[in-house]
Amino acid sequence: MELSVIITTYNAAEWLEKVMWGYQAQVFRNFELVIADDGSNDVTKQLIARMSKDVFYPVKHVWHEDEGFRKCTILNKAISEASADYLIISDGDCIPRNDFLQVHATRRKKGYFLSGGYSKLPMQLSKQITKEDILTQRCFDVNWLKRNGLPDSFKNSKFTASGWKANLLNLITPTNASWNGHNSSAWKQDILNVNGFDERMRYGALDREMGERLMNNGIKGLQIRYSAICIHLDHSRGYKNDKDLASNQAIRDATKKDKRTWTDFGIVKS
Template identity: 60%
Template sequence: MENVKPSISVIISTYNSEEWLEKVLWGFQQQSFKDFEVVIADDGSGPRTKELIRRMKDSVFYKIVHVWQEDEGFQKSKILNKALMGCSADYIIMTDGDCIPRNDFVAVHHLNSAPGFYISGGYCMLPIHISKLIDKEDIEKQNCFNIHWLKSNGIPKKFKKSKLTVKGHVSKFLNSFTPTNASWNGHNSSGWKSDILKVNGFDERMQYGGQDRELGERLMNSGIKGKQLRYSAVCVHLDHKRSYRTLESIAKNKVIRRAVKTSKCSWTPYGIAK
């Protein structure tokens, strides 16, 4: 049974964020749909991350694959391409090591997967004090998705709670009528591995600032449509600093995305196949 291919591979990106990554891995331990593996795309973390992954492998029901590269600055596109090649499944969910998935997260992606489509999910950003407060028990009990628990722990009044409070027909209605277009988001998206390989994966010239959306734009140029599930496929996003965010990388990425939109190209020569 060890060699049976899972239905889904979940790619989780990380970099020296063991406290957050552990919470995310416990989140996947709570999933109702269990036929998946986790592939950790590690952009050069130190030994503490490696030790956490070793420990978690003995504590969770799912298989964990650790794909690591040397730390050469923010090279998320490059490590995601490597992680893609390390996936066993035909269908890929991508998320980040600071996003705890609700217990129906994988099930929603699996249920809504369809040929010719990719899925765009949603997230709720939590403030830093609640991000730190959440522990293993809160994840097991799904407290971090409970608006009453969040309010009791001082969630700001401006917090957008609708993704956590709607389900069923209401969530389907909001998915259909939200003004936000479906886009490939690094924190919560999924698609067929064959479709991603067809456009040659992520553009490795791109650092922080829209490199995930650029992949989605090339997928759409290739004929793949985005399916909006921001009110159904839900995770909570833990707060942290972003020292890797630079105006230079954002400006460079905008130029690349503009060229993709203008040319309507689907293939990047700077992706998996060089």
């Protein structure tokens, strides 16, 4: 297995099904899908069992009990279960374009992680997209998206940029090449070397913090936000709160200040 793709989910079976069809459309086919499930109910379990029979790629369902927002914990379990030496981490609400894995596979490089982005869709358009729209790839046609409610934005150039233009935009974008949990990849060993995600963290830049430890450990970020394309399906964030955001920021501040390369609250427990 050349790639392990880890996607997170929690009680969002409608979105997860669309994302799984997105991986069915991939031109790069030597991969497994590892679903990091933060305690979803049986609806998600039944969907994964059904979809596993309809897609060409192997699927692993890594699940734990619902004890609140524990995305970092289930991500660490999924990383441990992943078979490949190279990991792509995304979300169960991000549909990948058919060249998504090809980009990550061809641009992976020792000493680096890859940093991608996403394009947010409004709720009505998120719900409107069908299996056929995904398999035919028309949901990545910017004109089709705009006809169906996508607002005009320079960010829409992600859908049309290719070749030298995409490379130029990757080079000049003011956005940092940070670890973004919806679209980033790295060698598994590099992630193990920093002990994965810090399980003290709840919602709010938990992905960035691990990326900062990777960079402190000499692993640099490479920008691919105009090359590895995925669309983000809309959803609410009822788990977002000021207390967790402040706690996460304090952990990030300590990581930066002390140039930490390891967390004692990751895959390997102290």
